[in-house]
Amino acid sequence: MKRHGYPGLAGHRAVHRDFVKEAERFRRQLNAGGNLSEVFLFLSRRLIDHIMKEDRRYMAYLPGGKENK
Numbered sequence: 001m002k003r004h005g006y007p008g009l010a011g012h013r014a015v016h017r018d019f020v021k022e023a024e025r026f027r028r029q030l031n032a033g034g035n036l037s038e039v040f041l042f043l044s045r046r047l048i049d050h051i052m053k054e055d056r057r058y059m060a061y062l063p064g065g066k067e068n069k
């Protein structure tokens, strides 16, 4: 992202940091006897949502991605 001049890099980094914190919170819940399938569903949906929305935003800044802007 930095190499290709993506202007949303700082915000994207913040989203990733939040996701890591959230995953860590779920890990603690699981260690305390939380429901694995609920955690898996929540995290997988969040990850898919992130890839389909946030990660797609920088595609336009990659080589050959101008048609996505």
Ligand SMILES: [Fe+2]
Pocket: 012, 016, 050, 054, 055
């Ligand atoms: Fe991302």
